[in-house]
Amino acid sequence: MLALTSLPENTKLPGRLTMQTVEIGTETVAIRSLDWDRDRFDIEFGLQNGTTYNSFLIQGEKTALVDTSHRKFQQLYLDVLNGLIDLSTLDYLIISHTEPDHSGLVKEVLQLAPQVTVVGAKVAIQFLENMVHQPFPSLIVKNGDRLDLGNGHQLEFVSAPNLHWPDTIFTYDAKTRILFTCDAFGMHYCDDRTFDEDPDLIEADFKYYYDCLMAPNARSVLSAIKRMEKLDICTIATGHGPLLQHHLSDWVNRYQQWSQEQTKVDTLVALFYSEDYGYSDRLARAIAHGITRNGVVVELVDLSTAEPQEVRELVNQAAGLVIGMPSQSDRNAHAALSTILAAAHNKQTVGLFETGGGEDEPIYPLRNKFQEIGLTEAFPPILVKEPPTQIIEQMCDEAGTDIGQWLTRDRTIKQIKALDNNLERALGRLSSGLYIITAHKGDVSSAMLASWVMQASMNPLGVAIAVAKDRAIESLLHIGDRFILNVLEENNYQSLMKHFLKRFSPGADRFAGIKTYAANNGCPILADALAYMECEVTTRMECSDHWIIYSNVHTGRVAKLDSLTAVHHRKVGNHY
Numbered sequence: 192m193l194a195l196t197s198l199p200e201n202t203k204l205p206g207r208l209t210m211q212t213v214e215i216g217t218e219t220v221a222i223r224s225l226d227w228d229r230d231r232f233d234i235e236f237g238l239q240n241g242t243t244y245n246s247f248l249i250q251g252e253k254t255a256l257v258d259t260s261h262r263k264f265q266q267l268y269l270d271v272l273n274g275l276i277d278l279s280t281l282d283y284l285i286i287s288h289t290e291p292d293h294s295g296l297v298k299e300v301l302q303l304a305p306q307v308t309v310v311g312a313k314v315a316i317q318f319l320e321n322m323v324h325q326p327f328p329s330l331i332v333k334n335g336d337r338l339d340l341g342n343g344h345q346l347e348f349v350s351a352p353n354l355h356w357p358d359t360i361f362t363y364d365a366k367t368r369i370l371f372t373c374d375a376f377g378m379h380y381c382d383d384r385t386f387d388e389d390p391d392l393i394e395a396d397f398k399y400y401y402d403c404l405m406a407p408n409a410r411s412v413l414s415a416i417k418r419m420e421k422l423d424i425c426t427i428a429t430g431h432g433p434l435l436q437h438h439l440s441d442w443v444n445r446y447q448q449w450s451q452e453q454t455k456v457d458t459l460v461a462l463f464y465s466e467d468y469g470y471s472d473r474l475a476r477a478i479a480h481g482i483t484r485n486g487v488v489v490e491l492v493d494l495s496t497a498e499p500q501e502v503r504e505l506v507n508q509a510a511g512l513v514i515g516m517p518s519q520s521d522r523n524a525h526a527a528l529s530t531i532l533a534a535a536h537n538k539q540t541v542g543l544f545e546t547g548g549g550e551d552e553p554i555y556p557l558r559n560k561f562q563e564i565g566l567t568e569a570f571p572p573i574l575v576k577e578p579p580t581q582i583i584e585q586m587c588d589e590a591g592t593d594i595g596q597w598l599t600r601d602r603t604i605k606q607i608k609a610l611d612n613n614l615e616r617a618l619g620r621l622s623s624g625l626y627i628i629t630a631h632k633g634d635v636s637s638a639m640l641a642s643w644v645m646q647a648s649m650n651p652l653g654v655a656i657a658v659a660k661d662r663a664i665e666s667l668l669h670i671g672d673r674f675i676l677n678v679l680e681e682n683n684y685q686s687l688m689k690h691f692l693k694r695f696s697p698g699a700d701r702f703a704g705i706k707t708y709a710a711n712n713g714c715p716i717l718a719d720a721l722a723y724m725e726c727e728v729t730t731r732m733e734c735s736d737h738w739i740i741y742s743n744v745h746t747g748r749v750a751k752l753d754s755l756t757a758v759h760h761r762k763v764g765n766h767y
């Protein structure tokens with residue numbers, strides 16, 4: 192029997208890793224691993240509020256564990272699990288998908304419970320066989336398959352590919368009306384509160400998570416929501432963050448609306464890669480993140496499992512193609528590449544990247560073939576042989592930004608050439624100074640010329656900067672990030688402005704040939720700036736095609752007291 196009398200319980204341990212166990216439905220317990228201080232999930236995913244890894248125990252006549260936890264919780268998680276159940280009686284381990292933050296302790300659970308049957312999608316079971324290196328009983332499930340745990344716990348599986356791995360399944364329990372969705376509808380938010388009582392507190396994290404993880408798979412989100420419609424759901428038990436119960440339809444509606452908006456956009460990039468090969472998942476997601484900055488839709492397709500018809504249709508629709516090189520021995524991926532080449536045409540743009548698996552298909556012969564067909568290359572091939580660093584992931588993000596900007600150039604030109612009416616001329620009379628924002632985070636640095644900058648508060652001192660969503664530096668301007676606001680000097684700004692206005696190739700050093708010195712916050716100060724301020728981002732407001740970045744100013748200095756700031760006067764308000 193489950194020991195639920197003292198639940199919920201929280202035991203804080205050193206290192207800010209804690210566990211929480213809460214009964215969330217009849218004979219159903221959430222085992223939440225709270226990772227209070229985690230500050231990053233890949234390059235695009237700076238975290239402000241830590242995260243949680245949620246696992247669930249359902250005990251009918253038979254028992255099932257839904258997902259495990261991150262490896263860093265090994266001792267804590269297994270202690271809690273052992274306290275809840277005699278593991279020799281565990282019947283099923285359901286794997287929603289095989290990413291290590293949820294399946295990191297599968298091997299340990301199998302050692303303690305060798306009798307357990309692992310339940311998952313076909314790809315997930317294959318992946319686990321390679322990961323665990325020992326035989327285990329397994330049950331492959333498809334959409335609509337059922338598993339009866341007894342006592343009314345009739346489980347139904349919902350296939351949700353690409354949310355966000357190809358092997359993702361949801362699990363619905365008819366007795367408790369809980370749908371276990373793992374990554375989908377989650378958020379990286381660590382809190383003692385198990386549920387979503389206060390939506391104001393979490394909606395920014397919910398949206399940020401959607402943008403980073405789900406937006407590139409918007410079509411798949413809509414398919415999954417359609418499959419959920421026939422289920423009577425009272426709780427969505429996510430794999431990260433609070434469980435959704437108090438505002439359930441609102442959260443689902445938001446996913447639906449955002450995904451519909453995504454898929455309405457007419458410019459599409461098809462991004463082909465092999466999910467389980469090399470580092471393609473991380474690289475593909477960084478590129479996809481850069482592409483979506485420009486309002487371009489990305490469809491991610493796994494070369495290893497894609498059907499030829501699906502590939503052909505997608506290539507026909509796509510304005511751009513991005514391909515991560517598969518393994519030379521992946522026959523399905525080879526067939527898919529042939530299909531892509533046969534369907535590609537000279538109005539498309541293409542970008543290629545290696546995935547670092549050790550036996551990548553060579554990139555240059557494929558590049559030559561695309562050149563022969565007449566496709567425009569969006570960015571030079573990205574060559575990866577080793578685990579990607581932050582710098583490589585930033586390069587991928589910038590490559591994605593480049594392809595997105597290329598595909599939306601007509602829209603941008605049209606906007607600039609739009610009718611020069613009175614309103615635009617009036618707006619153009621808003622003048623501003625000229626500034627360079629310089630930022631540094633981890634191993635990555637970047638810079639941007641900015642003119643939409645203003646002081647925004649007195650106490651504490653704060654500035655607001657409007658940053659276009661398609662600027663790659665936006666990744667370095669999340670809450671808690673630090674940067675320098677360099678003020679350019681009247682009559683002495685041309686060379687700096689020219690330098691930072693030029694087009695940099697992905698990963699290029701923005702500071703080559705520029706004199707800088709390091710600020711206390713680690714960011715570069717431009718030696719030729721008239722003044723600088725050290726800033727820390729505290730708030731971001733989404734404003735259509737820009738982010739308003741509000742930041743506190745901690746310290747600053749003026750180099751020449753009698754000089755003035757360079758001023759930028761415009762004629763019309765429809766461009767900078």
Ligand code: FEO
Nearest residue numbers: 290292293374430
């Ligand atoms: Fe939360 Fe896809 O792992």
